[in-house]
Amino acid sequence: MGSSESEAVAPLASKTATLNHISLADPDIEKSVSLLKQACVDSGFFYVIDHGISLEFMDEVFAQSKKFFDLPIDEKMKLLRNEKHRGYTPILDETLDPDNQVKGDHKEGYYIGVEVPEDDPQAEKPFYGPNLWPSADLLPGWRETMEQYQREALRVTKAVAKIIALALDLDADFFDKREMLGEPIAVLRLIYYEGNISNPAKGIYGAGAHSDYGLLTLLATDDVVGLQVCKDKDAQPQIWEFVAPLRGALIVNLGDMLERWSNCIFRSTMHRVVLNGQDRYSVAYFVEPSHECLVECLPSCHSEANPPKFPPVTCGSYLLKRYNNTHANLSTYKKHET
Structure with a gap:
């Protein structure tokens, strides 16, 4: 290993x-x-842990994910992310920490949302509509695997949400309402970090520092270390800690929307991905309430001495703004059209 690579790896120690x-x-x-x-x-x-998703099935999800990312770039670009945030996101498409990053995230991704037929009135909403699917001839069984994982992940999400509700002194079924997890905006994202080396000192990351947008995230990872969290974003210097992969477990983190909802009692913590030269795969499942859900301070989270810190906002409008702020404009990919 040359000296330049050694210098790049050094800041990752944590x-x-x-x-x-x-x-x-x-x-x-x-x-x-x-x-x-x-x-x-x-x-x-x-x-x-003990979430009911078998190791065998998780291995199949990762195997199918790898098959997609192994496709030639021309095949992947045929499924380029559309305005509904469905489909393939090329390397550098997303910039999660523009103040500290050079170019963008060194990762590829694939978004799969709630499947809604194009002629359904619901398809008019952001984040709803038909998904982009690789052809069954190209990747047989791929769609079926991903749709099954969506069902399994939503089941786990609802179980976790019951515990969160109790922890916030709410009824256990608080998040089960139709306008919340009854008709959620749920997005499955496959992620591939190509085996390069991150260098925080030069603004090069697998994924830049950020907090997630929505309610909560379920993350499955392979056994390659890369995820880091910063528990105190205001500390100087910031202290970053690795989150160890744990086979059979899902890593769960709270999003900004739940932080707003809980009046900052519960935390949406900054995290990032730093790479050590190994290929890394992960499967993220982002869950938010329905488009119309009004996110306002929960009754158990404010008082006269602790008034609400954020104004009410609808989930759909809030998410759309956050996505548009971090992804490249689709017009930048016009050169790939035939």
Whole structure:
């Protein structure tokens, strides 16, 4: 390894974060609520175990993801992300930390949302509509695998949301309402980090520092370390800790929307991805309420001494603004059209 590579790797040295493990099979719900509440106040990150998604099926999801990213670039560009944020995102398409990044994130991605037929009135809404799917001839079984994972991930999300509701002194089914997780904006994103080396000192990252936009995120990763969290974004210097991959577990983190909802009692924590030269794959499932859901301070999270910190906002308009602020304009890809 040359000296320049050694210098690039050096800033990545960091300790590993200690995160709570929440078992969805534990009959002691009070224990789960206590562990989750501590995690949400401390870092907004925790592991979920015993979630019911088999290791065999997760391996199949990752295998199918790899098959897509192994396709020639011309094939992938035929499925380029559209205005509904469905489809393929090339390397550098997303810039999550524009103040500190050079160019953009060194990752490829693929967005899969809630499948809504084009002639359905619901398809007029942002983030709803038909997905872009690789042809079955090219990748047989690919669509079926991803749709099954969407169903499994939503089931896990609803189970976690019940514990979150209890931790916020709400009814367990608070988030089950139609306008919340009854008709959610749920996005599955496959991510591939090509094996390069990050250099924070030069603004080169697998994914720049950011907090997630929505309610919560379920993240499955391979065994390659790369995810880092910063529990105190205002600290100088910032302290970054690795989140260790844990086979069979999902890493769960809270999004900005839940931080708004909880009046900052629960935390949406900054995180980023730094690469060590190995290829890395992850599968993220982002969950937000319905488009019409009004996100305003929860009744259990404000008082006369602690008034609401944010104005009410509808979920759909809030998300659209956040997505448009971080992704490249689609017109930049016109040169790839035939």
